[in-house]
Amino acid sequence: VLEYYGVEGTSLDLTPVFAYSDCSLLSHSTEEVPEESYAEQLKSTHGAPVTTYVPFRNGLFLSAAASVALSKGCSVIYYGAHHDDAAGNAYPDCSEEFVNAMNRSVEEGTGGALRIEAPFVRWNKAQIVREGLRLHVPYELTWSCYEGGERPCGKCGTCLDRLRAFEANGVSDPAMK
Ligand SMILES: [Zn+2]
Structure with a gap:
């Protein structure tokens, strides 16, 4: 995807943080x-996050992105x-609450x-797929699966969410071909 759009990327090894x-x-x-939808998984979590929630991962990503962005003179993440x-x-x-709280931290x-x-x-996700179709996003290059196999498994929560999002737009998911 980075190559497709001709943009620079970087990766971080967070293994020690999640050990x-x-x-x-x-x-x-x-x-x-x-191997079930989020709605099914949430029935047994009693208000806690699902088991595929990586502890505060997105907070870590946004903090790292803030350091990189500031160093490169960017103004928005x-x-x-x-x-x-x-x-x-x-x-x-x-959540929106999390985004607002992180935004306040980053601004401050x-x-x-x-x-x-x-x-x-x-x-x-269905609304996002629709907007991506309008913008000709190369969905065949994108990935949602949590299993890390050669092909999307079609059974994990994020595969199911993605499959339904494409179905809602009347198109098949090119990653599943
Ligand atoms: Zn999957």
Whole structure:
């Protein structure tokens, strides 16, 4: 995707930070990634995040992005959180409250030089897919699956969310071909 749009990317090794977590998304975890929708998973979490919630990961990403952005003279961080992930407290670090709180921290901690924008924070995945189709987003290059296989599994929460988002727009998910 970076190549497609001709933009620079960077990666961070956060392995030591997450060494103490047993979140099912982490490669050292003893937990299985659940094969059901978020709505089904939330029935048994009693208000707590789902097991694929990586502890404060997005807070870490945004903090790292703020350091990089400030160093490069940028003024805005765009954060792709969306409403499906925040619904029912599945991922509390995707909520509008979280975005507002992090934005306030970033603004305060950078002397007003930097802010966070989260244009999809009130959108569901179907609305995002629709906008992406309009903008000719190369969805065949994108990935949602939590299993880390050669192809999307089609069974984990994020695969199901994505499949339904494409279905809602009357198109098939090119990643599933
Ligand atoms: Zn999957």
